[in-house]
Amino acid sequence: MFERFSKSARFAVIDAQKEARDLKSERIDVEHVLLGVLTTADKPLADLLTAAGLTPDAVRTSIGQHKHGEPLGEEDAEALKSIGIDLEAVRESLGATFGDDALDRVEPEERRGLFGKRMGGHIPFRNSAKKTLELALREALRRGDDYIGSEHMLLGILRAPNAIARDAIEEHVTSAELRRQLEALLDRAA
CATH class of the missing domain: 1.10.1780.10 (Clp, N-terminal domain)
Structure with missing residues (x-):
């Protein structure tokens, strides 16, 4: 084709x-x-x-x-807080565990071939x-x-x-x- x-x-x-x-x-x-x-x-x-x-x-x-x-606004944060979820605490925990830009990074798992060599393709x-x-x-x-x-x-x-x-x-x-x-x-x- x-x-x-x-x-x-x-x-x-x-x-x-x-x-x-x-x-x-x-x-x-x-x-x-x-x-x-x-x-x-x-x-x-x-x-x-x-x-x-x-x-x-x-x-x-x-x-x-x-x-x-869309990013979460104040109303969204308040709604989460009303059910016991502190949005800022979640963000801080993610930042501490995975780095400050954890919520901004979305990277696919790197593909590896034989002997761990990185595959492009x-x-x-x-x-x-x-x-x-x-x-x-x-x-x-x-x-x-x-x-x-x-x-x-x-x-x-x-x-x-x-x-x-x-x-x-x-x-x-x-x-x-x-x-x-x-x-x-x-x-x-x-």
Whole structure:
């Protein structure tokens, strides 16, 4: 299937792995594929995405909020205190045991190979990310295109059942509007 990918789509898949690694994910998911597309998009697609507010930084922020939630506020601390949990005591205990930045660090377990040697290599794809690439192929076939481009990957992302990627997109543009714009862009390129 990858032989049908355009150069930018191939770079998007490669960059999805980098994004997953940078975000300390053990697997590549749909949101990493989205970031890969955003960071490697060619001029017409990049312009469309930027105009919609879909930038790599905006999506990374959205992903961070989705995965980590909003920080606990005073009301939350009071609610925990009412059931006997002192949030500051928990933070101090974690800091004393694991270091001051324990709550900020989220690192996947380091993979080790034979003789304890650290393994680099590829980060595996989650099934949802694999499904997104399959949906990109289906979008290209539906349109009669003989290649899979970054636009097709975005169309696949829009069809994928992934709340993190969908929410990151919908903060800036509706899925229906983005789909319409991507179809128009592909039609102009044909």
